[in-house]
Amino acid sequence: MRLKLLAVAVLMLALLPGTAHAAPFDVETATRAYLDTLQGAARAKSNAYFEGGYWLVLWGTLVSVLADGLLLRFGLSVRFRALGERLFKRPAGVTWITALCYTVAGTILTLPWSIYTGFVREKQYDLMNQSLSDWLIDQGKDVGINLLIVPLIVMAVYAVIRRFPKNWWVMAAGVITGFLAFGMLIGPVFISPLFNTYTELPGGPIRDRVVAMAKAKNIPSEHIYLFDASKQSKRISANVSGIGPTIRISLNDNLLNRSTPQEIAGVMGHEMGHYVLNHVWWSLAFLSALAALAMFLVSRIGPALIARYGARWGGIRDIADPASMPVLGILIALFFMLATPLTNTMIRVDESQADAFGLDVAQEPDGFASVAMKLSEYRKIEPSALEEMLFFDHPSGATRVRMSMQWKKDHVPNAQMVVPSPMPQAELTPQ
Template sequence: MFDFLASAAAGTAGSFDVEAATRVYLDTLQGPARAKSDAYFVGGYWLILWGTLVAILIDWLFLRFRLSAQFRDWGERFFKRPFGVTWVTALLYSIVGWAISLPWSIYTGFVREKQYDLLDQGFGAWFGEQLIGFAISLFFAPLLIAVIYWVIRKAPRTWWLWGTGVVGIFLFLMVMIAPVFISPLFNTYTEMEEGPLRDRIVAMAEAYDVPADNILIFDQSKQHKRVSANVSGLGPTIRISLNDNLLERTSEQEVVAVMGHELGHYKLSHGPKRVFFMLLIIGIGLFVVSRAAPWLIARYGDRWGVKDLADPASLPVLGIVLSVFFMLATPAFNNITRVQENEADAFGLDAGKEPDGFARAAMRLSEYRKIEASPLEEFLFYTHPSGENRVRRSMQWKADNVADAVIEAPPEGYLEK
C-alpha cells in the first residue's frame, strides 16, 4: 500500500488531487479494524430503538403495577403541599427506574464498551462513576420535575411553553457549574505546563479573543483512550480543557488542529445556539405531551391510579410520550450538533492551519465512528461529520491554501499509537 502512497504523492505534487489525498487517509483504516469500527457504530443505531423500548417498558411497569400512584401516596404522608408530594414521587421514580434499568446500563455502558476495547476501567471503577452520576441526577432531576408540575398546576393550558423556559434555566445552570463542580468529580484537572504547545494554543485563542487564562489537562486515560478537548463554561467558569490522551497519542499538529476546532465552538457561540435549538425541540416535545398525555390518562387513568396530568403519578405517562418523541426527533438533535461541528471544522482549519493534523485526528475517531456513510445515514445518525467528509474538507483546505501542496502519507501505524 505504501508504494501506492509514494507514487500518489509524487504524481500530485504539481496539481494537488483532493480525492486522491482523501483516499490515502481513508485507506489507512482497513480490514478487521474497519469492520470493528463500523460494527460498533452501526450497532449504536439499534441501541436508539432498543433503549427507547426499554424506557417505555419500565414506565409501563410503573403504571401497570400502580407504582407511581403508590409513590404519590407515600409523598402525601410526608408533605401536605403538592410541590413536596411531587418531589418525593419523582425521587422514588428516579431511584426505582435506575435500579430496573441497571442491567441495560451495564450492558450498553460497560459490557459492550469492553467488547469493542473502548473502555479501560474495571467494573468497580466504572460502576463507582455511575453512582456519582446517579447521585448528581437525584439532586437535580426531582427538583426539575417538581418545578415542571408546579407550572402544570399554575398554567394548565400553556404549561408546556413555561416548562420549556424552566428546562432552559436548568440547562444554563448546568453549563455554568459543570466545569467547576461536576467534571472534577470524575477527573483530575491540572494546569497545562508552559511550553511551545501551550504557546501555540494561547496564540490561537488570543487571535480570536477567546479567554485562555485556564488551559487544563484532565486524566481521561483512566477511563478510555479516546482523544477529546473542549472549551466549557460561561463567564468566570470558562476554561480550555484537553484530555491526556490527546497529548499522549497525537502529534503537535493534531493537537493544534483539534484545539482550533474547539476554539471555533466558543467563538461561534455554539453553546448558546445549541441550547436554543434544543429547547425548540424540547418545547415541541412538551407540547406533544400536553396533548397526548391527557388523552392517555382519560382512557387508562383509573387502571393506573392516575387522576389527571397535574397528578405526579402521571410521571411515567409523560415519560412514555417523551421517549417516543425523542427517538423520532433523534435526526433533529443530531443535525443541530453536526451543523455546528461542520462550522467548527472550517473555523479550526483556518485557525490552526494544520490540514494534515486535522485529517489524522479525524481518522483517530474511527475507533468508534464509522468512517464512511451514505448522505442519508449521516443525516439520520451522525452527530458529527463522517470521517470521510472531515478528511476531504481538510484536503480541500490544503489545496486552496497551501502553495505547492503535496499528498502526505500518514506515519505507518499511527492509528495504533
C-alpha cells in the same frame, strides 16, 4: 535559433530519468490516501461498533418505555405519590417524594441495560480502561447527581402544570431552559471534577501553540485545562463547556499522549471555533425550542392517555398528578428518539463550522486529517450520505479528511500530498 535550442534543452532536461514532476494536488487522491490507512479487521470493527449504536438509540428508548410501563402496569407511581401524601401536606413535597422514588426505580429497572451499553460493550470493543467496580463508582456519582437535580426539575414542572393548567407547556419549556442553562453554568466547575481531575495544561511547546492560536482570535487563554480521561477510556477528546464566566476549553490526556503537536493544534483550533461561534448559546436555544415542542405534544397527548387508562394504572387522576410521571417519561422518550436526526443535524452543523474555523486558525490540514482518522476507533469512517445525515452527530471521518484536503489545496501554495502511515492494527483488532 537560440530560443529554439533553449526550448529543446529544457524539454530534454524534463525528460531525463529521475527528474521530479510536480503533479497538481488532487483533493480526492489525497483524501483516499488517508481513508485507505484503515483497512481489514480495524475498519470492520469500527463500522460494527458505530452501526451497533444506531440500534442502541431504538433499544434504549424501548428499555426506557418498558421501565415506565412497568411502573404504570403495577401502579407503582401511584404508590409513590401516596407515600408522598403521607409524608407531606404541600403538593411540592408530594411531588418531590414521588420524583425521588421514580428516579430510584427507573435507575434500578434500567441498570442491566446501562451496564451493557456503558461497560460491557465498551470493554468488548477495547475502548474501556475502567474495571467494573470503578465504572459503578462513577455511575453511583451520576445517580447521586440525578437524585439531587431531577426531583427539583420535576417539582418546578408540576408546579407550572398546577398553576397554568391550559398553557402549562409554555412555562414548562421555560423551566427546562433555565435548568439547562444552570447545568451548563455549574457543570464545568462543580460536576465534571467529580469524575475527572482538571489541571492547567503544562507549559511547553503545546501550550505555547494553543495560547498563540487563542490570542490570534482574541480568545481568553489564561486557563486551558487537561483532564485525566485515560482512567476511563481510550478515546481522544477535547471540549468547550460552560456558559458565561465558566466557559473553558479542555483536552484530555489521551489526546495529549496519543497525538502529534500538529494533530493537537488541529483539535484545539476546532474547540476554539465552538467558543468564537457561540455554539453553546445556539445549542441552548435549539434544545429549548425542542423542549417546548416536546412539552406541547405531552400537554395534548398525556391527558387523553390518562383519561382513558388512568384508572387501570392504579388511579392516576390527571396530568397534574405527580403519579403521571411515567406517562410523561414515555412520551418524552419517544419524542426525542424521533427527533434524533434533528438533534444530530444541529450538532453536526456546529461541528462542521468548528472544523472550518479550526483549519483556519491552526493551519494544520494534515494534522486534522490524521486525527480524524484516529477517531475512527469509534466512528464509522465512510458512511453513506443518508447514513451520515440520520445517525452522525459529527461529520464523518471521510467528510473531515476531505474538508482538510480541500483547505490544503485552497490555502497551501504548491501543496504536496502526504503519504500517511497505516492505522495501528493491534489497537483496533476485536478481542
